[in-house]
Amino acid sequence: MLSIGDLSKRTGVKVPTIRYYEQMGLLAAAERSEGNQRRYERQDLERLAFIRHARDLGLDISAIRELIALSQHPHQPCGNADRIAADHLKSVRDKIEKLKKLEQELARIVSHCDGDHAIEDCYVIRSLSDHGLCDSEH
């Protein structure tokens, strides 16, 4: 039986975060010691590693909750799990596209400024004041 601190060390998930996941229903409420402290088993370790991994990949809590629910019906078809992952992939790709546009715009703005003239002439400030100086819509 592992304490919450042991579980934390083994998974790299902070102690308050573990309690938070329990509260959010991602982890089942743990057994308790006589003194009311949480005690975990290997199963919980695996579950928490699953959650951690999914969070690292950027899945949000509700998607993870759904994946966990699915994984508890091992004989059903996995179309939904696939869909969740594919949707997330799409949202990651969308985010990348948006950030690339921002990157271009910012790079353009920064490249016009050598940091060495007066604020009133600064391209950074002027760009922000005047959307017309932009290359693209955003």
Added chain:
Amino acid sequence: MLSIGDLSKRTGVKVPTIRYYEQMGLLAAAERSEGNQRRYERQDLERLAFIRHARDLGLDISAIRELIALSQHPHQPCGNADRIAADHLKSVRDKIEKLKKLEQELARIVSHCDGDHAIEDCYVIRSLSDHGLCDSEH
């Protein structure tokens, strides 16, 4: 003189968001009508457009506050404004890099799954359970 609703329509910033910006000190407290409603002038319109543009570029409130403070000293050199924009550009680039790694990992996971077999064999679920199936560290 513009009401808060007029200002909102002209800038595309929602009414509660305008009040929020005032509260955060990005917009000066507006003049009030006899009945205590906010009344704005062209100056405020420009300021709000500046804020909106900076937010669209992903700058956070404190960076915007700093840029506004700088823009009020038009004769000082603009090194700080340049630095704020350049720092932000770097953080955008870092974010893009991270998301690209995620994208690769997710694409790999999704590509192994046709959504058409049992959960117990699903590569999506298995990948999340077993970090060892990953290509890279994350």
Added chain:
DNA sequence: TTAGATATCTCCAGAGACTATAGGTTTGGA
């Protein structure tokens, strides 16, 4: 002028995913 519709006011709560603090209790090792 007055009624009614729309806009505005303040204050408060919620979103998401934690993180931190305070004040108290349990555990484990010397």
Added chain:
DNA sequence: TCCAAACCTATAGTCTCTGGAGATATCTAA
């Protein structure tokens, strides 16, 4: 047996809004 470390609960804070409740102001049409 004692003490430090780890644990417990409950609550508030992070960031940038967004939405609601209930009250007041403003505008338009009759």
